[in-house]
Amino acid sequence: MSQNPDVIVIGGGVIGLAIADALARQGVSVTLLERGNCGREASWAGAGIVQSGSWHRRDPLVQMQRESVRLYESFAADLRERTGIDPEYIRCGSLEVLLEDQHYRMARSEVKVAAAFEQDYGRKVLELLTPQQTQASEPALTHDLLGAKCCPMTGQVRNPRLLQGLCAACRRGGVEIVENCGVERLRIQNDRVTGVQTPQGLRSAAQVILAAGCWSSLLDERLAKVMPVLPVRGQIALLKMPTVVLQHVIERGRTYLVPRRDGHVVVGATQEPEAGFDKSVTAGGIGGLLGLATRLVPGLAPAVLVQTWAGLRPGTPDGRPYIGAVPGLTGLMAATGHFRSGLTLTPLTARIVADLILRGQTAHDISRCLPGRELENRLAASAGV
Numbered sequence: 615m616s617q618n619p620d621v622i623v624i625g626g627g628v629i630g631l632a633i634a635d636a637l638a639r640q641g642v643s644v645t646l647l648e649r650g651n652c653g654r655e656a657s658w659a660g661a662g663i664v665q666s667g668s669w670h671r672r673d674p675l676v677q678m679q680r681e682s683v684r685l686y687e688s689f690a691a692d693l694r695e696r697t698g699i700d701p702e703y704i705r706c707g708s709l710e711v712l713l714e715d716q717h718y719r720m721a722r723s724e725v726k727v728a729a730a731f732e733q734d735y736g737r738k739v740l741e742l743l744t745p746q747q748t749q750a751s752e753p754a755l756t757h758d759l760l761g762a763k764c765c766p767m768t769g770q771v772r773n774p775r776l777l778q779g780l781c782a783a784c785r786r787g788g789v790e791i792v793e794n795c796g797v798e799r800l801r802i803q804n805d806r807v808t809g810v811q812t813p814q815g816l817r818s819a820a821q822v823i824l825a826a827g828c829w830s831s832l833l834d835e836r837l838a839k840v841m842p843v844l845p846v847r848g849q850i851a852l853l854k855m856p857t858v859v860l861q862h863v864i865e866r867g868r869t870y871l872v873p874r875r876d877g878h879v880v881v882g883a884t885q886e887p888e889a890g891f892d893k894s895v896t897a898g899g900i901g902g903l904l905g906l907a908t909r910l911v912p913g914l915a916p917a918v919l920v921q922t923w924a925g926l927r928p929g930t931p932d933g934r935p936y937i938g939a940v941p942g943l944t945g946l947m948a949a950t951g952h953f954r955s956g957l958t959l960t961p962l963t964a965r966i967v968a969d970l971i972l973r974g975q976t977a978h979d980i981s982r983c984l985p986g987r988e989l990e991n992r993l994a995a996s997a998g999v
């Protein structure tokens with residue numbers, strides 16, 4: 615075991631693994647410490663939708679999502695080539711079902727805004743479908759709708775396979791992955807993080823990367839002030855049909871159906887910050903998801919309910935991740951708090967963090983994702999700014 619790698623990554627979710635892989639490929643010696651087994655928390659629990667945010671929004675986080683979506687195809691292909699494990703990224707497109715006039719009007723205005731991006735992408739990025747066009751695209755959908763918002767850029771990835779691929783790539787690239795090795799606390803000397811304390815002893819490194827998902831801010835009381843991360847439970851159900859009934863990701867509010875190519879359909883997800891760190895699955899949670907799924911796609915009623923589970927998204931007070939140096943703790947970099955978009959944002963986050971570690975800067979605008987903004991916001995509020 616290398617006792618003094620260049621970098622220690624805390625957390626073996628999709629974010630920690632992708633960063634470890636990106637750094638190792640550039641010759642950095644990396645140790646990744648995972649409390650349990652890699653890829654068994656939010657990154658495994660997620661539905662695997664890869665998508666840009668609303669075309670109405672122009673903030674840096676949405677820019678980052680769009681950028682990461684653009685990277686996905688080559689990110690997944692490269693992983694497949696290096697490891698032989700196919701994360702099955704496919705650009706299946708999505709249909710957001712429109713059931714009320716108000717949503718239809720909002721969709722129409724978003725389609726107008728999105729038209730400005732067509733030249734950039736060389737294709738339509740958003741379309742408003744009539745009920746007939748919706749039926750032609752997805753015959754299994756309910757007929758009781760006003761239309762659908764179609765986003766052809768939306769994709770999906772089999773996240774458990776993505777995680778297997780990233781683990782394999784890390785191991786091949788020389789990353790030391792230590793499972794069942796939870797970091798108990800950061801080792802801090804004169805406001806510099808010089809390593810971490812684990813049950814197996816002290817580990818030192820010049821740079822520590824905090825990618826511990828919703829547990830990230832529990833490692834030191836200062837973190838809770840400058841970059842609070844909060845668990846947001848999401849429950850999911852997995853259905854199986856004998857044949858493939860849907861082609862697109864189907865969305866309705868926060869509920870979605872993700873059809874896999876083998877007849878499985880993932881139905882997600884609840885959003886329950888009040889559940890804290892409790893990963894229980896509830897009758898109300900799953901019942902609500904299945905009720906809406908069978909209303910949208912009546913043909914799903916005979917589907918077999920294969921499995922249910924819940925995962926904890928790493929949420930932040932403003933919904934944006936923390937990416938970058940942690941103020942007041944030299945040698946510590948955050949890559950966490952990706953909330954509902956961590957699988958989407960993985961390729962870009964890994965690229966940005968590798969840039970920051972190797973070159974001290976990144977070409978991407980992370981100004982609104984920097985740790986420390988919570989404290990600044992609180993100070994500004996108390997000063998009445």
Ligand SMILES: Cc1cc2nc3c(=O)[nH]c(=O)nc-3n(C[C@H](O)[C@H](O)[C@H](O)COP(=O)(O)OP(=O)(O)OC[C@H]3O[C@@H](n4cnc5c(N)ncnc54)[C@H](O)[C@@H]3O)c2cc1C
Binds near residue numbers: 658659827850928950
């Ligand atoms: C139900 C649900 C549906 C979702 N759907 C989507 C989707 O469709 N598309 C999308 O883009 N995103 C989705 N997400 C969000 C996405 O899954 C997360 O944003 C992403 O997985 C976060 O990755 P992570 O690596 O930061 O966290 P995690 O996957 O939670 O990994 C953190 C790791 O750190 C480890 N750890 C914690 N504390 C310590 C410690 N002290 N020492 C060592 N290791 C530690 C944990 O054991 C864990 O393995 C969904 C999430 C959920 C729950």
